[in-house]
Amino acid sequence: MTQGELRKALQVYFIMGSPNTEQPALQVLEEAIAGGITIFQFREKGRHALKGEAKRALARGLQQLCRAHGIPFIVNDDIDLAVALDADGVHIGQEDEPVDQVRARIGNKLLGVSVHTVEEAKLAVAQGADYLGLGPVFPTGTKEDAKEVQGVSLIQKLRELGMDIPIVGIGGIHAGNAGEVVAAGADGVSVITAISQAGSPLKAAQDLLEAVNSQVRKG
Numbered sequence: 001m002t003q004g005e006l007r008k009a010l011q012v013y014f015i016m017g018s019p020n021t022e023q024p025a026l027q028v029l030e031e032a033i034a035g036g037i038t039i040f041q042f043r044e045k046g047r048h049a050l051k052g053e054a055k056r057a058l059a060r061g062l063q064q065l066c067r068a069h070g071i072p073f074i075v076n077d078d079i080d081l082a083v084a085l086d087a088d089g090v091h092i093g094q095e096d097e098p099v100d101q102v103r104a105r106i107g108n109k110l111l112g113v114s115v116h117t118v119e120e121a122k123l124a125v126a127q128g129a130d131y132l133g134l135g136p137v138f139p140t141g142t143k144e145d146a147k148e149v150q151g152v153s154l155i156q157k158l159r160e161l162g163m164d165i166p167i168v169g170i171g172g173i174h175a176g177n178a179g180e181v182v183a184a185g186a187d188g189v190s191v192i193t194a195i196s197q198a199g200s201p202l203k204a205a206q207d208l209l210e211a212v213n214s215q216v217r218k219g
């Protein structure tokens with residue numbers, strides 16, 4: 001997809017794995033898609049994460065849902081799984097395989113990288129990242145080893161430096177604060193709890209899309 005199409009696809013970036021919800025993950029994703037999420041990431045992480053065939057089976061089910069609705073399906077961390085499923089892309093952090101090695105393995109699939117500093121952002125862009133995940137923007141309990149909360153400062157800094165790489169903010173984001181993240185220069189917002197733990201994942205997705213669309217990306 002073109003960079004413009006990617007910016008649009010990053011507007012409401014839902015991330016989920018089985019540990020993030022008490023409901024069946026397939027049902028939550030179905031509702032989130034109906035509510036208007038624009039891209040999905042399978043992130044099976046944490047103490048109760050599925051492994052092996054159970055993880056693969058869930059990934060395939062979630063991928064089929066995304067395919068049925070034309071939603072890009074991204075896999076977090078697990079490059080082997082992404083390649084095996086022919087996923088639309090992968091997302092890696094600073095402690096995963098180096099960006100250039102992952103790029104060599106996935107060809108022109110989407111490649112997202114989590115960054116926390118200007119230096120990490122510049123390196124990721126130089127090595128061929130298609131988009132960056134910046135955060136944690138607000139406090140979050142979802143990722144135990146999250147770095148210090150940085151607000152929208154790094155988003156603003158990268159735009160001030162003239163970096164126009166597609167960006168999503170992540171960490172403690174919901175419909176009430178998503179506008180601020182886009183106003184600071186992000187192309188979209190990435191959420192786990194705001195949708196996966198919502199009474200209505202459909203309404204949560206709708207509210208996030210509305211909050212993002214109510215802002216024109218500045219910077």
Ligand SMILES: Cc1ncsc1CCOP(=O)(O)O
Pocket residue numbers: 135136139140141142143146170171172173190191192193194
């Ligand atoms: C994966 C990740 N990276 C930085 S914060 C975070 C967790 C975001 O989860 P939530 O949207 O529930 O705060």
Ligand SMILES: C=C1C=NC(C)=NC1=N
Pocket residue numbers: 013015041043076091093112113114132133134168170190
């Ligand atoms: C840590 C992350 C940051 N950003 C995104 C989009 N996904 C992640 N897993």
Ligand SMILES: [Mg+2]
Pocket residue numbers: 076077091092093094095096
């Ligand atoms: Mg990782």
